[in-house]
Amino acid sequence: MIEIQNLTKTFQTSGGTVEALKGISLTVEDGDIFGIIGMSGAGKSTLVRCINMLERPTSGNIIIDGKDMGKLSNKELREERRNITMIFQGFNLLMQRNCLKNVCFPLELAGVKKSEAVKRATELLNIVGLGDKLSSYPAQLSGGQQQRVAIARALATHPKILLCDEATSALDPQTTQSILSLIREIHDKLGITVIVITHQMSVVEQICTKVAILDKGNIAEVGQVSDVFAAPKSDAAKRLVYPEGYESSVSIQEDEKVFRVVFNGAMTTNKPMIAQMAIDLNIAANIKAASTQCIGDKAFGNMILGISGGEEELKKAMEYMGNMPNIHVEEIVK
Amino acid sequence: MIADYFASDTVQTALDILKTQFPIAIWETVYVTILSTAFSIIIGLPLGVLIVAGEDGKILKIPKAVLSVLNVIINLLRSVPFLILMIMVFPLTRLIVGTVVGTPASVVPLVIAAFPFVARLVESSLRELNPNIIEMAQSMGSSPFQIIAKVMIPESMPSLISNMTIALTTILGYSAMSGILGGGGLGKIAINYGYYRYQYLVMIFAVVFLIVLVQLFQSLGTYLATRTDKRLKNR
Numbered sequence: 059m060i061e062i063q064n065l066t067k068t069f070q071t072s073g074g075t076v077e078a079l080k081g082i083s084l085t086v087e088d089g090d091i092f093g094i095i096g097m098s099g100a101g102k103s104t105l106v107r108c109i110n111m112l113e114r115p116t117s118g119n120i121i122i123d124g125k126d127m128g129k130l131s132n133k134e135l136r137e138e139r140r141n142i143t144m145i146f147q148g149f150n151l152l153m154q155r156n157c158l159k160n161v162c163f164p165l166e167l168a169g170v171k172k173s174e175a176v177k178r179a180t181e182l183l184n185i186v187g188l189g190d191k192l193s194s195y196p197a198q199l200s201g202g203q204q205q206r207v208a209i210a211r212a213l214a215t216h217p218k219i220l221l222c223d224e225a226t227s228a229l230d231p232q233t234t235q236s237i238l239s240l241i242r243e244i245h246d247k248l249g250i251t252v253i254v255i256t257h258q259m260s261v262v263e264q265i266c267t268k269v270a271i272l273d274k275g276n277i278a279e280v281g282q283v284s285d286v287f288a289a290p291k292s293d294a295a296k297r298l299v300y301p302e303g304y305e306s307s308v309s310i311q312e313d314e315k316v317f318r319v320v321f322n323g324a325m326t327t328n329k330p331m332i333a334q335m336a337i338d339l340n341i342a343a344n345i346k347a348a349s350t351q352c353i354g355d356k357a358f359g360n361m362i363l364g365i366s367g368g369e370e371e372l373k374k375a376m377e378y379m380g381n382m383p384n385i386h387v388e389e390i391v392k
Numbered sequence: 393m394i395a396d397y398f399a400s401d402t403v404q405t406a407l408d409i410l411k412t413q414f415p416i417a418i419w420e421t422v423y424v425t426i427l428s429t430a431f432s433i434i435i436g437l438p439l440g441v442l443i444v445a446g447e448d449g450k451i452l453k454i455p456k457a458v459l460s461v462l463n464v465i466i467n468l469l470r471s472v473p474f475l476i477l478m479i480m481v482f483p484l485t486r487l488i489v490g491t492v493v494g495t496p497a498s499v500v501p502l503v504i505a506a507f508p509f510v511a512r513l514v515e516s517s518l519r520e521l522n523p524n525i526i527e528m529a530q531s532m533g534s535s536p537f538q539i540i541a542k543v544m545i546p547e548s549m550p551s552l553i554s555n556m557t558i559a560l561t562t563i564l565g566y567s568a569m570s571g572i573l574g575g576g577g578l579g580k581i582a583i584n585y586g587y588y589r590y591q592y593l594v595m596i597f598a599v600v601f602l603i604v605l606v607q608l609f610q611s612l613g614t615y616l617a618t619r620t621d622k623r624l625k626n627r
Contacts, residue, residue: 110531139533150528153623154547164532166542195622215532 060086060109060219060251065118067104078104080275081118086268088218091245091252093266093283095259095298100272102255106221109253110142111135122219140168143212147224149204151196151211157183158192161211168215175214182210186240202233209240219251220244226261238265259298263287271295288322288386300349300360308346314364315372317379317389321350321357324384328355331382332363341365341375362390398593406593413581418601420495421577425564425605428502432563433556435507439466440514441540451526451536466508474505474566478573493574498567506563513555517548550621557613561606568602578602 067079078101086092096102107113109120111127120127122142130138143164151160161179162172170178183189186206196204205225212220222241226234242265245252254266262269262283269286271279273294279286290299300318310316336342343363350359363379365372372389380387439462446454472480478501482492485500521544529543545552568579578598586595618624 112527112531136533136535139531144528144531146524146528148522148524150522150524152525152543152547154549154620156622163529163542167529167532167534167538197623211532221531 059088059123060084060253061119061121062086062105062109063119063121065105065108065120066116067101067108067113068116077275079108079115082272082275082277084270084277084280086251086253088251089245089249090268091242091254091266093254093256093262093269094272095256095262095269096272096294097297098257099274101275102257102272103223105272106144106223106253106255109219109221110139110144140164140215141217142219142221143215143217144221144223145205145208145212145225147227149196149201149208149228151204151207153196156193156195157188157199157207157210160196160207161214164211164214178214179210182213183207185213185244186210200233201229202237205229205233205237206240209237209244213244213248217250219253222252222254222256224255224257227256227258234261235264241265271298288320289388308362310346310364311366314344314366315369315389316346316362316364317372317376317387318360318362319379320360320386320388322384322386323356323358324382325355325357331379335375335378339374339378341367341371341378343375356384402591402593406591406597409581409585409591409594410597414578414597414601417576417578417581417598418605421564421567421579421602421605424495424498424502424567424570424575424577425560425609428499428506428563428567429510429556429560431499431503432506432510432559435503436510436559437514439507439511440518441544443511443515444518445536445540445544451539466511469504469508470512472505474501474569475572477501477505478570495576498570498575502563502566502570505566506559509562510556510559513559514552517551517555518544520551521548550617550623553613553617553620557610557617560609560613564602564606564609578605 062082062084065079065082066077069076069078082105094102094105104113108115109122109127111120111130115128122138125138127135127138152163155163158176158179161182162175165175165178180189180192183192186209188203188206188210191199191203191207196207199207220241225241226237229237238261241252241254244250245265252265254261256262266283269281269283270277271286271292271294273292278292278294279290286295287299290296308316332343332345343365346362346364348359348361350357350361352358363375365375376387376389379385442452442454443459443462445451446459469477478498481501481504484504485492485497488500489497491497525543525547526539529539534543567575567577568582569575571577571579571581571583578601582595582598582602585591586598
């Protein structure tokens with residue numbers, strides 16, 4: 059279990075002090091795939107670097123399985139870091155070593171015998187699907203392959219926790235998919251705790267069980283991914299969940315009421331629901347913003363509808379929409 | 393006048409000198425250069441590493457004052473012209489070698505002049521390294537020594553080789569200059585025959601050999617640097 063307690067971090071820069079983290083408290087249970095998401099500058103990278111003390115927190119504690127990371131000696135910290143390994147956006151492979159030796163690197167640091175290290179590294183490279191690239195150098199590999207080597211390297215010392223710092227942000231969508239499913243697969247097989255730092259909601263959606271939304275150094279919202287997705291409460295969460303249908307970007311007329319329709323796998327693709335509502339209730343809705351996508355015949359995403367008229371019409375329209383299966387509605391109050 | 397250089401008897405003496413004195417002079421230049429470079433690296437490499445690893449206490453916790461003093465010493469030694477430095481270190485040379493003239497004696501001032509240069513070159517090579525790689529090594533539990541020995545130096549190896557080639561060719565030039573103040577080798581021949589005895593042809597021969605040596609060292613260095621660099625694909 060990882061307990062983050064009242065964590066703050068301030069940086070002294072030439073332009074004054076910057077508060078990167080302003081009192082973060084968070085608990086990550088063993089075996090979670092925990093997403094930490096936020097816009098750039100929200101403090102995600104600082105937060106993840108505090109977990110393994112690459113950044114020393116200004117105040118607050120990081121407690122991993124009862125051990126206060128801030129109180130470890132340098133030597134103890136180095137040993138503990140073998141249990142909390144990390145993969146990075148830029149892969150950070152050693153460019154002058156081949157794949158096998160890259161994966162051997164953490165084992166060398168730990169003083170593992172060479173023959174054993176080679177055996178373990180070979181095994182891991184096979185697991186990540188690069189069994190035929192043992193003697194290739196990083197420069198000869200694609201980005202996705204390099205990240206696979208980095209994952210194999212991170213697993214070499216049998217860690218309990220894997221930190222992924224924007225691990226897929228430098229990869230194309232297809233490669234991102236394959237790396238995410240590899241991380242998921244490894245999590246399921248080894249039962250390790252994974253912390254995923256990202257700015258992409260799709261990454262969280264795909265592999266995380268829980269998510270914390272970080273906004274300007276604070277946690278805006280924490281919860282199960284499905285809950286946060288279905289009904290984001292904080293502004294920061296809404297901005298992330300509805301990147302194109304965010305309410306403040308919608309202009310609302312004076313005599314208009316607006317509400318959001320969230321499609322959470324609704325079977326609506328072959329139903330003209332807005333037209334149907336106009337016929338059934340005689341209420342004409344104006345689509346102010348929409349961001350939906352269909353997977354099979356199910357719709358995901360959200361839409362902001364404007365209704366001219368009074369409270370009465372709005373209520374009726376919301377009830378009408380909300381009664382459909384897998385659709386969730388909420389009024390947007392300006 | 394130019395025709396005088398090629399008068400048959402001058403050419404004959406020059407050729408004689410070429411045969412009798414050049415082999416040993418070339419050997420002296422080569423060994424002084426290589427020996428001085430080796431010692432300069434032995435002193436300069438750790439200093440360059442200290443400067444980079446100690447910066448802001450990122451890898452090694454070295455007091456700021458120590459680093460400043462180190463930087464000042466390096467800058468001081470780098471600003472003294474080589475010939476003057478050579479005279480200044482005469483006492484040290486005498487202490488170490490027992491004499492201030494001759495080929496072995498010239499190694500001492502060469503090393504004193506070159507190690508600060510090597511330290512700066514090492515510093516610039518190590519600075520080229522992506523800082524994220526160091527962070528990666530730290531995140532995997534590297535000790536400061538492991539970061540230096542397993543990451544910083546091996547990852548900068550191609551750049552270090554190129555830069556040490558620059559040091560080597562520079563030291564070769566200095567070693568020729570040391571011929572004025574008792575150093576041996578091709579520089580001594582060029583100065584003794586070309587400057588003191590007006591036998592320009594001999595001087596030209598010496599210069600030609602110096603050029604050939606620089607070319608050889610440079611080509612070898614470039615070859616090794618590209619050969620070791622695994623970032624160059626399909627090699």
